[in-house]
Every structure is written in C-alpha cells, then in structure tokens.
Amino acid sequence: MDPSFLAVQALSGFASASSLFITACGLTLVFGVTRIVNFAHGSLYMIGAYTGATLVPRLLEWSYGPVPFWAGILASAVIVGLIGILIEVLLLRRIYGAPELFQLLATFGVVLVVQDLVVHVFGPQDILGPRAPGLRAPVEILGRRFPSYELVLIAAGPVVLGLVWLLLRKTRFGVLVRAATQDREMVSALGVNQALLFTGTLFLGAFLAGLGGALQVPRVAANTGMDLSVIAECFVVTVVGGMGSVPGAFLAALVIGQLQAFGILIFPKSTLVVVFLLMAAVLVVRPYGFFGRPEIIGGGHAVGIVSRAPSRATLPLTVALMILLAALPLVADAYLLKVAIEILVFGLFAFSLQLLIGVGGLVSFGHAAFFGLGAYGAALAVKWFGAPMEAALPLGLVLAALGAALIGAFVVRLSGIYLAMLTLAAAQILYAVAFQWVDVTGGDNGIVGVWPSPWANERTVYYLVTLVLTAGAALALMRIIDAPFGYSLRAMRDSEARAEAIGLHIRRHRWLAFTLAGAAAGLTGGLYAFSRGSVDPTLLGIPTSVDALTMLLLGGIQTITGPLVGAGVLHALRDQIMPLTDYWRLLLGLAIIAMVLIFPRGLVGTVQHWREVRA
C-alpha cells in the first residue's frame, strides 16, 4: 500500500477525531457534574452547524477574511451555549433527582422539539457553508492533495483539550466542577450555589457542542440528520473513554477517528461496524471505558413495575377482551383494521420493552434494533428464499433473538446509563448497516413485496393472525413476569448486590431477558413488515425506539398493562393529530417533557394510584 495514501487517511482520521472530541467533551463534562446524559447534545451540535452556516456567510459578505470567519464560528458556539443555559433553566433543573430513564426521555423530548424548530427557522434544505478564507487551497502531503482546513481541525482538538484542562485545573470554576463531579451535596454544604455551577457547566457543554457543529460548516452541509448521527458517535466516545473523563474522551476519539479512516478498507460499506467491534472489545476488558470509574455510574435508581396481588378478575377480563378483539372485524372497516393491526403490533413491541425496563430495570434505548431485525429477517427470507409468511415470520424472530443475544452479551455487563447509551449505539449501527449496505438491504428504499401467504392476504384474516400471535406472546411474557424468573429480574433491578448475594446469576438472567425481549420484538417486526408489504431503515431508527419508550411512559412504567394501553392511545393520537400539523415532532417532544415533569405515572399508573389512595 502506498505510504502517501496511508498518511492522508491517518490525517483525515485525526481531523474527524478532533471534531468528535470537541463535541463529546461537552457531553462528558455535563454528565460529570449533572449526572444527566443529555440526549439533546447532538441537537446543540446541529444548531451550531446551522447557525454557523447561516451566520458566517453574512459576516463574510460584510467583510471577507479569516477574522470574520472565525468570529462567526465562535459566535455560533456562544449562541448555542446560551441555548444550553435555556435548556438547563427550563428543563434539566427540574429533573436532576429523577430516575435516569426520565432524564433520558425528557432530553430526547428536546431533540424532537429542536428537529421541528430547526426546519422552521432554517428551512428544510441542507445548508452548505462557506470555505474558510485563507484555507481554500489544499496542501500537498507526500504528493497528495489534502484540504488545509482539515489541518486546522487536527490542531483544534488538542487546543480545546488544553484549554479545557487549564479551565478545570487552574480556575475556581474548574475546581468546583471537579469537586461537584465527585460530591455535589458536599460542595453545596461548603457554600457553593449548585444552580449557578450547573448552569455554567451547561453553557460550557453546549458551547463545545456548538463549536463542534460550527467547525463542520466548511466540510459538510448542515442537515437535519446530524443530531442523531453525532449523538450516537458521542455516546460511543464517552462510553469507550469513560463517562465524565475528558482525557478519556480525547483518547477514544483518536482511536475511533483512525478506525473509521482505515476501517473503510475492511468494511467499505459501513465503518461503524468497526467502531462497534472496538467498543465491544474495550468493554470486555474495561467495563467502564479507558478512564471511567464504577462509582461515577452507580447510584442510579430504576423505576419499574410494582408488585401487586394477583387479581381474580384477570382471567375473565382477559377472555372478555380477547372475544371483543376477535369480534372487531364484524364492525370495523378496512382502515380501522389496519390501525388495529398496528396497535397490536406496537402494543407487543412496547410490552417486550417493558420486560427489560419495568421488570429488569434495563433501560434500553435501542429496542428498535430487534423490531428492525425481525422485519428485515422476514423480508430477506421472502426476497432470497422466496419463503412463505409461515416460514419468514419465525426466521425474522430467530434473527432478532440472535441479534439480541449477541448485543445482550455485551450490554448486560453494564447497567444504568451505560446500558442505555450502548443499546442506542448498537441500534444506530444496525440502522447504518441497513442504510449503507444497499446490495443486501436495498438501502434507503428498503425491500418491497413482502406480502402474507394467499390465505392470510385478506385484511380480516391477517388481523386475526396478528391478534393470535401478539396476544399469545403477550400472555407468555406476562406469565414470565410472574414466574420466578420474573421475580429474580425484579430483585436484581431493585438491588443488584443483594440479588447477587442470594445466589442469582445476574448477567445470565439479564442476558436471557434481553434475548426474550428481542425475540418478541422480532415477532412484531415481522408482523409489521407483512402488514405493510415492505421494510425500510426507519424501522431500526432511534425514533422507533423512542416510540416504544413513549408508549411505556404514556401507559405507565410501573404497570404491566400500561404499555399496551400506551400503544393504543399514542397510535390513536398520532392518527388524529399528525395529518393536521407540520409540528408533530414538536408536539410529541413537548408531550414527552410534560409527561416526565407532571405525569410520570402514566395513564394506567395514575388510575391504579387513585384506586390505591381511595382504598
């Protein structure tokens, strides 16, 4: 291989490492002090890119030269920093004591709100920014042309690292930040106003996200997909580097930058696969990343289903509900049946997530991975082998279960926030594979022609097939929740140490739960694919995972039937409201935030709570 090619690849690896570090560094700092993984960090990055791409050309029009260019970049970062303050004061301040699932969901609500606002403010088109004055001409390195702006980026990473280091070591603010990372209450008992400290940290974190985004302006066009793609990468960097560690983030970004630069030689279609392999390898050897420490992660409290006495009314109620659902085709038209099929499918999908979150306390943010694997498994069986639905559905389920077993083997080594970030990253990587591996998955277009067998092609029949399969799986899962296995999972959720002390094999139980939940989600994915006749990468996307989480939250995380109710209500609402507005995501985001802040019990949970209070 030609050394000049290697040199240029390595340099471009360093350039992307720098960008990634600057953004991830903000995430890790904010986490260190507030203990919140700010999902909206990627959104702040995106706002930085859009602001830069809009602001910098105006400044250059007014006066062309390097000074207005760099001033524009810095000003964009400051604007994003101010938005960070706004988010802290309006939202984060209210959820510092909440369970981490709620924190993640609330900040994801911000992601949704920002997505619609960015389109509203900057327009739906991608915005390509200007090139940096004075750095337009490429430089020659070993006979190859290399963009000189990339060289500036390479330098920017270490410069930011140095400045952050100085800030943390040499200023009072930095000393307080480091002290608060360790013991917030003690800092407060020594007379430090935490609120100001947190606000300051959010400014710094958001500033860095904005800077990371604005620095991209001459390289890539600002686009609406930036937020989720960068947040997944930042999660990988902070998990590999160790949560809360700035040097760890730097080292991880360097390694990942190089892996992506050279990984392209091994997996030309998806460099993210290499990144995931690295993450897996690092976590096997060092579960808390390069410089992370276990105590930084511990202390999160899980919310989950509460124990309740089995009710005698359960069986008759279930039978009555089944009869009613089976009778639905007698009164429903084709459209209503289609909606009913989707509600059944998503109900089971959310319910399978409940096994992980409500029962196991494992906050998975990537459950769509298994939904998507089930859908793609079934679709590929049809496309490659011409398999009928009867064979394709089980194949999809098996593929999802295998995927869950594989991903689960790594994630059950972790808990709390690490688990949430890792599952999200895993799903995002599968999404990238589905998107990029066009020969197999059809890329963005997906796979079409996935229709049920002739006997089930009629909508009423397919509805009944769906009802039997989803209800059967849901009843099986309920049985599991009330079985000793379910009790073991709950025991581990409530106290890992005590569960281990009474002899429960935590990882094995959790791995099994993960596989079971993945299999159930895979079944729903397959059913969904056959109901629509096609699959595409959005089935694996973060929004699909968040749909399931929203259904859980809406129905009530502490209840068993909550997810089923939540799926129905969310779907009905979406059906009614989405056609009426361009701001569905904004409304959904605000609704998620509002639920976390004022309605955390959910629908079923609230009803149960009323009944208990009255009793």
Add this chain to the structure above:
Amino acid sequence: MTVLLDVQGLSAFYGRAQVLFGLSFHLNAGEVVALVGRNGAGKTTTLKAIMGLVEARSERLSYKGGSIAGWPAYRVARQGLGYVPEDRRIFTDLTVEENLEVGRQAPRGGHQAWTPERLFGLFPNLAEMRGRRGNQMSGGEQQMLSIARTLMGNPDAILLDEPSEGIAPVIVQTLAEAIRTMKQEGVAVLLSEQNWAFAAGIADRACVIERGEMRFQGPMADFLADDALRAETLGV
C-alpha cells in the same frame, strides 16, 4: 453572651420515620457545645437538619438572629455556619490546596480571615502535602483537611460531626488542640461526639440526646459528675 444558633422544637424525618422529636438547644458565640449520645441517637441528623440536608420541621431555627429554616445548604453555609460531615467527604480527586479552594468564602467581619497558610499552621501535617490528592491521605489527615476546608469559609460557628471516629489516638490529640485554638479564634463549635472522653476535654457544655429527644443540658462538668446519667445514656 450572644446566642448564635437557636434551635427550638426541631423534628426530622426519613420518609415516614421520625428520628428527632422536638429538640431545643442553643449555641452561644465562641463556645464549644458537645452533642453526646449513643450511635443512632440522632446526633448526625440534628446537624444535617440544621444545615438543610435532611427534611426537618422546627418552631424556630435561627442563626445570628435570622431564620434559616428551610434554607438550602449553600445559603446556610454562606451565612457563616460551617459543616464538617462525619465521613469527612474529602474530594479525593482534588489536591489538598484544591480542597481548600472549594471551601473558600469571602472573609467575614470580626475575625482574621483564614488562609491556607494559617490553616497549615493549625494543622502542620497538611503543610507537607499541599499538592497531594485526597485519595492518598490517611483518615486523620483527611479529617484535618475536612475541618480546614470548612474553616476556609470563615464561619462564625461550625457543626463538627464525630471528628474522632476511626482516627489514630495521636491525631485525636492534635484535633482536640485544633478545636481549642479555633475557640480562641472566636469560632463556636457544635460537636457531635460518641467519645465522651474526647468531648470532656474541649466542651463547655453538653447536650445529651437519646432516641431523638433531649435528655440533659448543662455544663460539661455536671454531665461528667453524673455517673448514673452517663451510664444510662452512653452505657459507660
């Protein structure tokens, strides 16, 4: 003598469990009061309740004449009431000097301000390890640092929770010496202590707590003289 800290009818709860039942006592400027009682009697909770670190109710909770009831801890500390927790809670990633920096507040009128140099005079052991991190210090050294850190806020009074617990006897002597010096400097001390022998050497008055209720208040000498009371409330 002016009353610095005035506590009337203080009750505290952990969830639904009540642990303090209407405690009333006070701390005068410049005096050392020992809060004695068995393990679990409610001494630590009393100090935390005054600092606003646990949920509490009171008829009156005032410091330097103004109410501090319901205040967050940082405001209480800013008012000039320092707190040294029982488990010391040193920032182990930070050096000795950085730990002191976290505690620093602007000087208050009336006293000579505490500086790292003056504190190194009070605790000579610390002077030799300014750049050392908290996680490389012994328990006694951490205890000295914790007290020094709180003094950096120039408090008029400090709440000192079990300073002698788990500390080598020779260091305990140094601590007693330091508390006497603090008193001479005009800093009042509310000391929670199981080790009554340690408290006996430095306190002017004693408040004895049993199961969240006040059993005795009076001069330290009276408590020491009353063998029956000591046997009953401390088991010694």
